[in-house]
Every structure is written in C-alpha cells, then in structure tokens.
Amino acid sequence: MATQNRAARLLLRLVGRFITPARFIAGMAVVCFLIAWNRDIALLYGLSSLLLALLLVSWILPIWVLRNIRIHRRQTGVARAGASLQVSYRFISESPLYFLAVAETIPGAERQEHFIPRTDLSEPVTLSYEAPRRGVFVLGHCEVTSSWPFGFIRQKRRVPVNPVTITVVPRVYRIARLPQPHAEHAVAEGADSFLSRGMHSEFAGVRPYRTGDSLKHIHWGASARRQEMVVREYHSFDRPSWLMVVDAGTGSSIGDNEDSTLEYALQIAASVMEYARSHNIRLQVYVNNATTMRLTVEPGTHDIIEHLKALAAVQEDGRQSYQSAIVSALAEQGDVPVLMTVRRDSQEISPGQAGGHLDIVYNDASFTQPMGRYAEGWRQVNPGHFILDLHRLSSLSQVLAS
Structure with a gap:
C-alpha cells in the first residue's frame, strides 16, 4: 500500500509539472472540437469556443494590465544581515492592478517573489526579502508578472523601475560583559598630576x-x-576610552563571503559599538580600508545606526598592514585607550602604548578544517591583556552573551 501511495504521488508530481491549467484547458478545447466534428454536436462546438475564448482572454488581459505600469521603489527601515529587508513599492498605472507578482534578486540570496492580489495605487506596498549579506547593493531591474483575471497564464514584462541603493548593516550581537583590563600606568605620561590625586573626572x-x-x-x-x-x-578617568582597530587590508582576510574573518570583525565591531553606547563608554572604531574610516561613539549617544551604515560599506581594500594601522590609530588618541583587535592567529601584532588589550584571535586552521577541536573563550595573559580564542564555527551570539 505504501509503495502504491509513493507511486501515485510521483505520478501526480510528474503530471503537475507538465500539465498546467492553460495546457489542460487547451487540450479540453481540442478534444471538444474533435468530438463535435466527429459527432456533429453543436453544444460541444460552443464549449470548445468558450474554452478558447477563456484562453484568449487569459493571454491578452495580463498584457493589457502591464502595458503602462511604472514602479518607484525605496528601502524602508534598517536591514540587518541575516534578517529581513523591507522594500516599499509605489505602482503607477492608469487602471487598477490585480494578480501581480514582483520578483527581486538580492545579492547573496536566491530569487524571491511576492504575489499581490490587488494593488492600491494611492498607497505604497511594502514587501520583505531575506538579506543574508552585509553590504551596499544596487537593485536594478525587477521582474513583474500578471496573471489577471483567471490565473491560468502569466505574462511578464520589463516595466520602468528606478534603481535603488540597498544598505544591509552588519549583525549586532548582545554583549553581556567585556573584561576590564588594567594597565600598569593608568594615567598617561605627562598627564596633569592633579587628576591623579583622587580627581577621577573633569x-x-x-x-x-x-x-x-x-x-x-x-x-x-x-x-x-x-x-x-x-x-x-x-x-571619566576611571573608565578610559576604548579603541578598536579593524583589519580591512587587501588580502588580510580568510574565509568566503559572510564566513570570513573580515565579516566577523565587522560584526564584533558593530556589537562593541552597541555595548559602548549602552554603557556610556567612549569608543573609536578605526578601519584601515582605502579611506581609513574612523567611527566614534561618545557617551550619551542615542543610536549608532549611521555608524552601522558606514560599516556596511567597508571593503577589503586597505593598503596598510594591521600593525601599521594599530600604530597609526594609537598615535591619534589623546589619551591611552583600551585597545581591541580582531586578527588571525598567524598575524603577529604589538599593542604598543595601550591602556590594556582585548585581543580577539581566530584560528586559521579552522577555516580549512572546521570540524577540528579548537580553543574557544576568554583567557587572561596578564592584568592588562585578555585573549578571546575563536574559530570558524564559533557562535558569536553565544560567546559574546556568555
């Protein structure tokens, strides 16, 4: 019995793949016409004509609906990698629109289609798409089809539509707590001695x-x-400023697309910025890309969405080495900050004159042999130096929230 059910399902699947409603109606029209021709039954002539008329209307009316349609679209809200992207569509047409389907191809995702039974021309329609990748993309042509009025035949037409720039910001993970490194000399050499005699803020x-x-x-x-x-x-001199240096040098990242050390570093940077905002910590994120990006979160900052949009545009095109970028970033600071770095274990760096160092290290071998056993978690080297060991399969959401 089970074998018969599987055979029946397979047969129905094959039949459904090749026999569409339009083909079935066309076949019925031919059959009715042949029977009427053979038996001279006027009713079957009429039925054959009715079926052909149904096909003709289903073929012509979608073309008529799409003939003068135009679309204006824009991104709404904030799109985060791995979440949804909202695109608002305003349809411009001389007549009401029914049974439309809009399909977009978002970079990093497969073609995604939405069916719209009826379009209100006075109000925009907002559709959601999967946005798996961080970046700034331009959506060009979108595919619009109509199957009005019966849904038997779908007609596709390239309609005028504006290119739209889509910004997908990095993922942001909740950070429960970060280690608080203590440098041996909390006050920079040459700082005002008045501040070191019990005065902790100005x-x-x-x-x-x-x-x-x-x-x-x-x-x-x-x-x-x-x-x-x-x-x-x-x-505050009890809570020093923080400096995070992100390595976006050409060829410095390993891994593919969203599973690369650069993407992980940007996700960590975005998460640290949100942590700094919520804890009123002064943080500067220094990215050594082609333009040397500097993003500062000051105490009292309400949101970091503009910073996240800037991180969305980061490309692996920097010309500095990571060590040179760290030295340059530290030289620009007015005080001695807590330094955060994200690197591969094959990259050797020296933190220089930093007020503590949080070093996040990815294991290189885990990107070629991800199923191996690799260290994970925080470890303390000395009072001013903590290392977070990570690997290709580390879950940032779990590690940072623990």
Whole structure:
C-alpha cells in the first residue's frame, strides 16, 4: 500500500509539472472540437469556443494590465544581515492592478517573489526579502508578472523601475560583559598630576536632560538660558576610552563571503559599538580600508545606526598592514585607550602604548578544517591583556552573551 501511495504521488508530481491549467484547458478545447466534428454536436462546438475564448482572454488581459505600469521603489527601515529587508513599492498605472507578482534578486540570496492580489495605487506596498549579506547593493531591474483575471497564464514584462541603493548593516550581537583590563600606568605620561590625586573626572560640557539623569548633575544656569533642562557631562578617568582597530587590508582576510574573518570583525565591531553606547563608554572604531574610516561613539549617544551604515560599506581594500594601522590609530588618541583587535592567529601584532588589550584571535586552521577541536573563550595573559580564542564555527551570539 505504501509503495502504491509513493507511486501515485510521483505520478501526480510528474503530471503537475507538465500539465498546467492553460495546457489542460487547451487540450479540453481540442478534444471538444474533435468530438463535435466527429459527432456533429453543436453544444460541444460552443464549449470548445468558450474554452478558447477563456484562453484568449487569459493571454491578452495580463498584457493589457502591464502595458503602462511604472514602479518607484525605496528601502524602508534598517536591514540587518541575516534578517529581513523591507522594500516599499509605489505602482503607477492608469487602471487598477490585480494578480501581480514582483520578483527581486538580492545579492547573496536566491530569487524571491511576492504575489499581490490587488494593488492600491494611492498607497505604497511594502514587501520583505531575506538579506543574508552585509553590504551596499544596487537593485536594478525587477521582474513583474500578471496573471489577471483567471490565473491560468502569466505574462511578464520589463516595466520602468528606478534603481535603488540597498544598505544591509552588519549583525549586532548582545554583549553581556567585556573584561576590564588594567594597565600598569593608568594615567598617561605627562598627564596633569592633579587628576591623579583622587580627581577621577573633569567637566566636558552639557547635553539635553534624559530620563534617569541625576538631578544633582543639572546645570541650572544653562537650563535657564536655553529654556530646557540640560545636564553636565564629565570625562571619566576611571573608565578610559576604548579603541578598536579593524583589519580591512587587501588580502588580510580568510574565509568566503559572510564566513570570513573580515565579516566577523565587522560584526564584533558593530556589537562593541552597541555595548559602548549602552554603557556610556567612549569608543573609536578605526578601519584601515582605502579611506581609513574612523567611527566614534561618545557617551550619551542615542543610536549608532549611521555608524552601522558606514560599516556596511567597508571593503577589503586597505593598503596598510594591521600593525601599521594599530600604530597609526594609537598615535591619534589623546589619551591611552583600551585597545581591541580582531586578527588571525598567524598575524603577529604589538599593542604598543595601550591602556590594556582585548585581543580577539581566530584560528586559521579552522577555516580549512572546521570540524577540528579548537580553543574557544576568554583567557587572561596578564592584568592588562585578555585573549578571546575563536574559530570558524564559533557562535558569536553565544560567546559574546556568555
């Protein structure tokens, strides 16, 4: 019985692949015509004519619907790698549109199609697509088909549509906690000695009041002048600034596409920026690509979406070595920051004059032999130096959240 059921399902699958509704109706029209010709039955002539008319209408009307259609599209919201991408479509036509299908090919994903039973010309239609890859892409032609009114025959037409730039930002993972390295000399050489005698912060400026701010930090004079509540901000010397250097040098990454050390480094950088924002830490991300990108998160920053969009455009085109980029980034800092690096274990670096070092190291061998046993997790080298061992199959969402 089970064998018969499998054979029946296979037969139905084969029949369904080659016998479409349009072919079935055309076959029925031919059969009715031949029977009517042989038996001289007028009713079958009429039925054959009706079926042919049905096919003719199903073939012509979709072309009529698509003849003057135009589409304007744009990205809405923020698209994150591995999540959904929202594209808004505004259809411009002289008549209502029915039974449309819109298909797009997103880089890194297969062709994706959406069926729209009815289109309201006065309101845009927002469709969701899978966005597996980080990057900045241009969507050119999209495929539009119509099967109105009966759904038997689909007609496709290249309709005028505007190219649209799509930005897919890196994935952001929740970081539960980062090690706090302690350098041997917390205050940089030559710093004001007054700050080292128990004074742990200095006045930096004012900013608008936010819910949860302490009333003792309100600057009443500035609030009166601006006619809005403002609070004092301070530079903290107990919580030093952080510097993260991302290696985007030409040929420095290993792995393919989204499974490469550059992509992992950008995901970690995005996650660290969100961590800095939520913990009011000053962070600068230095990317040694062709233009040497510098992204700074200041304490009190509300969101980092513009920084994430900048990371989306990073290409592996830098001309500096990773060690040179670290030296250049440290030289630009006004104080001694905590340094974060993401590198391969075959890359030798020297952190130089940093106020601590968080070193994230990927095992090279894991990219060619991913099923091997490799170390994973944080380990402390000395009070100012922590290493996070990772490999090709490490789950950043689990490692960073632990």
